[in-house]
Amino acid sequence: MLSFLLIVLASLFFTGIIIRTKSITSGRKGPGIFQPMKDVIRLFKKGAVYSKTTSIIFQVAPSIYFASIIMAICIIPFGQYKGFISFEGDFVFFAYVLGAGKFFSIISALDTGSSFEGMGASREALFSMFAEPAFFILMGSLALLTGHTSFHEIFASLHFGSYISYILGVLATFVFVMIALVENSRMPFDDPNTHLELTMVHEVMILDNSGFDLGMILYGSYLKFAMYGAIIANLFIGIAPLYLAIPIFICTQFLFAITIGLLESFTARFRMNHNAQYILALSSVSLLIFLGVLLMLGQLN
Amino acid sequence: MSDSILLSLSLLILLAGMISIPFLPHFTRAKAHLIFVILVAVITSVPAIKALTGNVPDIIISHAALFGTVSIHIDSLSAWFMLIINLTCINGALYGIGYMKPYDEQKANLSMHWILFLLFQSSMLWVCMMQNGLAFLIVWELMSISSFLLVIFDHKNKTTLTAGINYFVQMHIGVLFLVAAFIWVYFSEGSLEFPAIGTFFSHHQNLWLFIIFFVGFGIKAGFIPLHSWLPQAHPAAPSHISGVMSGVIVKLGIYGILRVVFLLRQDYTIIGEIIIILSVLTGVFGILNAAVHRDFKKMLAYCTIENIGIIGIGIGIGLIGIGRANSLMTILGFTGALLHTLNHSLFKSLLFFSAGSVYQQTHTRDMEKLGGLIHTMPKTAILFLVGALAIGGLPPFNGFVSEFVIYSGILLGINGSGPIAQTTLMIFSFAGLALVGGVSMLAFTKCFGTIFLGQPRTHLHQLPVEVKRSMLLPQYFILVVMLSIGLFPQFYFSIAHQIVLSLVPATSLATLPIPNSFLNSIAATGQFSIVFLLLMTLIFYIRKRVSLQRNIVTGPTWGCGYIAPTARIQYTGKSFSKSLGKLFNFIVLEKKKYREIAGDDIFPVKRKHSSHYKDLFVIKIFNTIVDRLLFSMNYFKFIQNGKIQTYILYGIFFIVIVFLGTIFKFI
Incomplete structure (x- = not known):
C-alpha cells in the first residue's frame, strides 16, 4: 500500500527531474518539473487518430501495457511493508506480468504495418530478452544470499555487513539501473530524443499512438521508472523504520533521476548493432554478484 | 463394469470402427470416426479417472501364447497421460473433420486416414497401459507406424514423403535402443515386466541402462541432438495430426522417461x-x-x-x-x-x-x-x-x-x-x-x-x-x-x-x-x-x-512523410529476427544463395538472393556422418554389382562356409 502510493508519487516528478537535469547541464532554461505530467494530462483530454491498417490489438494493447505495469508495481514492497501482492516467487510473476505488457506493446507496433514500427518492435523484443537473464541471475543470487524467494522477504532480510556485501549492493544497483534504462529505452541503449525514426527503439513503436492511449503509454513509462527506483531504494532500506525509510526512498529516486539525466547529457547512444552485446554483458555483472554471494556464504573454499 | 471388460470393449470399438468405416457412405465416415474416437476416449478414461482417485486397475493376462505373462497396469502416471491423450485426440478428431474437407475427393485416402487416426489414438493409450517390455514395444511400434502413415497423407508430395520416411527411420533408431535396453534387463532379470527394470536398477549401476532408455525415448521426445525429425514431420503432416503429434506423441517420450525415472534406485x-x-x-x-x-x-x-x-x-x-x-x-x-x-x-x-x-x-x-x-x-x-x-x-x-x-x-x-x-x-x-x-x-x-x-x-x-x-x-x-x-x-x-x-x-x-x-x-x-x-x-x-467523448479519426499509418507506401515496405518476419539470428549465428546457421556481382556485369539483370536457416545438428553432425558413411560404403559397392551370377556365387560361398564351419566345429 505504502510502496504503491510512494511509487505513484515519485512517478509524478521523476521524468521532470530528468528533463530538468538535462536542461541545467546543457545551460538551457528548460521546462518545469511537472511538465511531463501536464503533457500526459493534456493527452488524456485529446482525441485520437487511428491508422486504417490497425485492428482490435492496437486498441487494447495500451490498456494491457498499463495494467501490467500497475500489477508489477503492486508487487514492490517498501522495506518491511509488503506490497499489495506478495508470495514466494513473486518476482517471477513480476517479470512475466511485465512481459505480458511488453508482448502487447510489441504486437501493437506490428499492427500498424509500418516499416519503422516493426523495426522498433524487433529491437525492443531483442533488448528486453537479453535483459531477462540478468534480472533472473541477480534475483536468484539474492535469493541464495537471503534464503527467501519473495521481493518482500529478500529485501527485508538483506542487510549489509561485510565489505563484499557493499560491493554486491553497488553491483546490484548498477544492474538494476541498467535494466531500468533498457526497459524504459533510455540512453545509452536508446535515445528518446533522436529525430530519426531509424535510430529509435521505443519511440518509434508508439509513433501511431495518440490521445488517451499515448498518455497511458507515457505515464506507464514514468511509473516504470519510479518502480525500478523503488526496487533500488529497497536494496538500501532493509528494515529501517519509516522516518528513515521514506527519506531514503525519496533520496534514491531523486539520485536515480539525476543520474539518468546526467547520463543522457554526457553519453552518446551505443551503436545499435552492439547494443545486444552490451545488454548481455549485464548478465555477466549479475554472475559477478552470484560469485560474490558464493564468497559470502563461504562456499568457495 | 470391471476394468478388463472396459478395456476389451475399447478394443472391440476400435476394431468395429476400423472395419466399419470403409463400408459406411463417404460423407458419414468423418463423423463416424469422431464418434468412435469419443467412445474409445470415454471408455478408457473411466479406468484412468479411477486410477487418479486411488484404486489402480491391474489386469494380468497370464500365459498369453506369445509374451508369457503380460500385465496391464494403469497407475496414476499412465492415467494422467491417458487423459491428456484422450482430450487432445477428441479435439484433433473434431478439428480434423473440418480441416480435411478440401480433400474430400480423395475418398480412399481419406477413409484410410480416419481408420489410422483411430488406431493411432488406441495405440497411444495402450502405450500408457502396457507394463510388459515386449507388449509395450509392439504398441509403441503400432503408434509409430500409424503416425507415420498419418503424416504422409499428402504422399504425392515429395517433401512430405521424405519427411515421413525420415520420421519413420528415426523412430526405428529409437526402437533399437529400447529393444537393447529391454533385452539387457531380460538377460539380467529374466523378465520383461517393468518392475524387473526396478530390480535391475536396485543391484546394478543405474546410469548406463538409463542412458540407453533415455536415447530411445528421447528421440520420440525430441531432446537435442535427437530432435531432427520434429521440424520435418510436423510441417509435412496435416495440421490436426501435427497438433496431436506435438501435443501427445512427443509427450509419450516424456512418459517413457518418467516411467524409467521412477524406477531408478540410485545415481x-x-x-x-x-x-x-x-x-x-x-x-x-x-x-x-x-x-x-x-x-x-x-x-x-x-x-x-x-x-x-x-x-x-x-x-x-x-x-x-x-x-x-x-x-x-x-x-x-x-x-x-x-x-x-x-x-x-x-x-x-x-x-x-x-x-x-x-x-x-x-x-x-x-x-x-x-x-x-x-x-x-x-x-x-x-x-x-x-x-x-x-x-x-x-x-x-x-x-x-x-x-x-x-x-x-x-x-x-x-x-x-x-x-x-x-x-x-x-x-x-x-x-x-x-x-x-x-x-x-x-x-x-x-x-x-x-x-x-x-x-x-x-x-x-x-x-x-x-x-x-x-x-x-x-x-x-x-x-x-x-x-x-x-x-x-x-x-x-x-x-x-x-x-x-x-x-x-x-x-x-x-x-x-x-x-x-x-x-x-x-x-x-x-x-x-x-x-x-x-x-x-x-x-x-x-x-x-x-474516448467516446473525444474526437476519433482514422487515417493512414504514419509513413514519415512518405506518401506512397505499399504493403511490401512493411517490416518482414525475417528482418524482425535477423539481429537475433546474427548474434547467434553459431547456433542458427544461415545459408545464403546468390551470385556475387562480377566485374564484367555491366548491365543490370534479374538476380536471385535466397537465405534460409539450417539446423546446426543436421548440418554439422548428421550430414557429416552420413556423408562419411556413404563415402566409405562406396568401397563395398562392388559386392552389389547387379549380376545374378555373382549373387549365386555368394550363396555358394556362404553354404561352403557354413558347411566347413560345422565340420570344424567353428559354429
Missing part, C-alpha cells in the same frame, strides 16, 4: 544433472531456431523442442531433489514437468489448429507471404494470440503456472545448500529458462505479427475467410481449459502432486508435507491473474468511456 543426482544440462540446451536451441524460421509450422515444431526442454528441466530438478532427499524440490520438479506436459499439449494443439486454419485458407506455410489476416480471420487470430501468450508463459494463461512451479523448484535448488556445482547449474538453468522465455516472446510476436497483423504482403488468389465453426469449437474448448488452469492452478497442481507422491520411491521422500506458503503462492498466481484480467478490463473500459 539420481548425476542423472538429474545430465538431464538438466541437456534440457536447458534443448530449450535454448529449440527456441532460437523457432525465432528465425519463416515456415510457421516448422517454427511451431522447434517450439515443441523448446517446451520439451522445459519439461526436462522439471524432471531434472525432481531427480536432484531425490538425490538431495529434499522432498519439496522433488515434488515441485516432477509436478512442474507433469503440469507442463498437460499445458503444452493444450496450447500447442491450439496453435497448430489455428495455424492449420491459416494454411487451409491461404495454402501457404510461409509467413512472409501473409499479413493482415486478423481482419479476415479474427477468431483464428485471437485464438492464435492466446496460444502464443500461453506458450510464452505469460499470465493469466496456463503456461505461466507450470513455468512458475519449475522456477520455484529451481529456486529451492539454489537455496537448498547443495554443492557449489549444483548451485551454479541451477543459476544457469534459472537464467536459461528466463532467456528461453525472452526469445519465445520474440518468436511469437514475430509469428503473430507477421501472419495476422499489418497488411497482406502478397496477393492471395482466394480471399481467406474465417474457418467453419466445427473447426473453431475445439479451439474454444482448449481455450476454456487453458484459462481454468491459469486461473485456478491449485486444483490441477494438487492432482499432479498426488501423482508424484504415489510414484516417487517412498524411501526417498521424507514425510514432510508441502509447506502451506508454497500452496498459497500457487493459488496466489491464479488469484492475481484474475486481478490482472479485471484490471485490464477496467482500464480498457475507462479508456472506452473517455
Whole structure:
C-alpha cells in the first residue's frame, strides 16, 4: 500500500527531474518539473487518430501495457511493508506480468504495418530478452544470499555487513539501473530524443499512438521508472523504520533521476548493432554478484 | 463394469470402427470416426479417472501364447497421460473433420486416414497401459507406424514423403535402443515386466541402462541432438495430426522417461544433472531456431523442442531433489514437468489448429507471404494470440503456472545448500529458462505479427475467410481449459502432486508435507491473474468511456512523410529476427544463395538472393556422418554389382562356409 502510493508519487516528478537535469547541464532554461505530467494530462483530454491498417490489438494493447505495469508495481514492497501482492516467487510473476505488457506493446507496433514500427518492435523484443537473464541471475543470487524467494522477504532480510556485501549492493544497483534504462529505452541503449525514426527503439513503436492511449503509454513509462527506483531504494532500506525509510526512498529516486539525466547529457547512444552485446554483458555483472554471494556464504573454499 | 471388460470393449470399438468405416457412405465416415474416437476416449478414461482417485486397475493376462505373462497396469502416471491423450485426440478428431474437407475427393485416402487416426489414438493409450517390455514395444511400434502413415497423407508430395520416411527411420533408431535396453534387463532379470527394470536398477549401476532408455525415448521426445525429425514431420503432416503429434506423441517420450525415472534406485543426482544440462540446451536451441524460421509450422515444431526442454528441466530438478532427499524440490520438479506436459499439449494443439486454419485458407506455410489476416480471420487470430501468450508463459494463461512451479523448484535448488556445482547449474538453468522465455516472446510476436497483423504482403488468389465453426469449437474448448488452469492452478497442481507422491520411491521422500506458503503462492498466481484480467478490463473500459467523448479519426499509418507506401515496405518476419539470428549465428546457421556481382556485369539483370536457416545438428553432425558413411560404403559397392551370377556365387560361398564351419566345429 505504502510502496504503491510512494511509487505513484515519485512517478509524478521523476521524468521532470530528468528533463530538468538535462536542461541545467546543457545551460538551457528548460521546462518545469511537472511538465511531463501536464503533457500526459493534456493527452488524456485529446482525441485520437487511428491508422486504417490497425485492428482490435492496437486498441487494447495500451490498456494491457498499463495494467501490467500497475500489477508489477503492486508487487514492490517498501522495506518491511509488503506490497499489495506478495508470495514466494513473486518476482517471477513480476517479470512475466511485465512481459505480458511488453508482448502487447510489441504486437501493437506490428499492427500498424509500418516499416519503422516493426523495426522498433524487433529491437525492443531483442533488448528486453537479453535483459531477462540478468534480472533472473541477480534475483536468484539474492535469493541464495537471503534464503527467501519473495521481493518482500529478500529485501527485508538483506542487510549489509561485510565489505563484499557493499560491493554486491553497488553491483546490484548498477544492474538494476541498467535494466531500468533498457526497459524504459533510455540512453545509452536508446535515445528518446533522436529525430530519426531509424535510430529509435521505443519511440518509434508508439509513433501511431495518440490521445488517451499515448498518455497511458507515457505515464506507464514514468511509473516504470519510479518502480525500478523503488526496487533500488529497497536494496538500501532493509528494515529501517519509516522516518528513515521514506527519506531514503525519496533520496534514491531523486539520485536515480539525476543520474539518468546526467547520463543522457554526457553519453552518446551505443551503436545499435552492439547494443545486444552490451545488454548481455549485464548478465555477466549479475554472475559477478552470484560469485560474490558464493564468497559470502563461504562456499568457495 | 470391471476394468478388463472396459478395456476389451475399447478394443472391440476400435476394431468395429476400423472395419466399419470403409463400408459406411463417404460423407458419414468423418463423423463416424469422431464418434468412435469419443467412445474409445470415454471408455478408457473411466479406468484412468479411477486410477487418479486411488484404486489402480491391474489386469494380468497370464500365459498369453506369445509374451508369457503380460500385465496391464494403469497407475496414476499412465492415467494422467491417458487423459491428456484422450482430450487432445477428441479435439484433433473434431478439428480434423473440418480441416480435411478440401480433400474430400480423395475418398480412399481419406477413409484410410480416419481408420489410422483411430488406431493411432488406441495405440497411444495402450502405450500408457502396457507394463510388459515386449507388449509395450509392439504398441509403441503400432503408434509409430500409424503416425507415420498419418503424416504422409499428402504422399504425392515429395517433401512430405521424405519427411515421413525420415520420421519413420528415426523412430526405428529409437526402437533399437529400447529393444537393447529391454533385452539387457531380460538377460539380467529374466523378465520383461517393468518392475524387473526396478530390480535391475536396485543391484546394478543405474546410469548406463538409463542412458540407453533415455536415447530411445528421447528421440520420440525430441531432446537435442535427437530432435531432427520434429521440424520435418510436423510441417509435412496435416495440421490436426501435427497438433496431436506435438501435443501427445512427443509427450509419450516424456512418459517413457518418467516411467524409467521412477524406477531408478540410485545415481539420481548425476542423472538429474545430465538431464538438466541437456534440457536447458534443448530449450535454448529449440527456441532460437523457432525465432528465425519463416515456415510457421516448422517454427511451431522447434517450439515443441523448446517446451520439451522445459519439461526436462522439471524432471531434472525432481531427480536432484531425490538425490538431495529434499522432498519439496522433488515434488515441485516432477509436478512442474507433469503440469507442463498437460499445458503444452493444450496450447500447442491450439496453435497448430489455428495455424492449420491459416494454411487451409491461404495454402501457404510461409509467413512472409501473409499479413493482415486478423481482419479476415479474427477468431483464428485471437485464438492464435492466446496460444502464443500461453506458450510464452505469460499470465493469466496456463503456461505461466507450470513455468512458475519449475522456477520455484529451481529456486529451492539454489537455496537448498547443495554443492557449489549444483548451485551454479541451477543459476544457469534459472537464467536459461528466463532467456528461453525472452526469445519465445520474440518468436511469437514475430509469428503473430507477421501472419495476422499489418497488411497482406502478397496477393492471395482466394480471399481467406474465417474457418467453419466445427473447426473453431475445439479451439474454444482448449481455450476454456487453458484459462481454468491459469486461473485456478491449485486444483490441477494438487492432482499432479498426488501423482508424484504415489510414484516417487517412498524411501526417498521424507514425510514432510508441502509447506502451506508454497500452496498459497500457487493459488496466489491464479488469484492475481484474475486481478490482472479485471484490471485490464477496467482500464480498457475507462479508456472506452473517455474516448467516446473525444474526437476519433482514422487515417493512414504514419509513413514519415512518405506518401506512397505499399504493403511490401512493411517490416518482414525475417528482418524482425535477423539481429537475433546474427548474434547467434553459431547456433542458427544461415545459408545464403546468390551470385556475387562480377566485374564484367555491366548491365543490370534479374538476380536471385535466397537465405534460409539450417539446423546446426543436421548440418554439422548428421550430414557429416552420413556423408562419411556413404563415402566409405562406396568401397563395398562392388559386392552389389547387379549380376545374378555373382549373387549365386555368394550363396555358394556362404553354404561352403557354413558347411566347413560345422565340420570344424567353428559354429
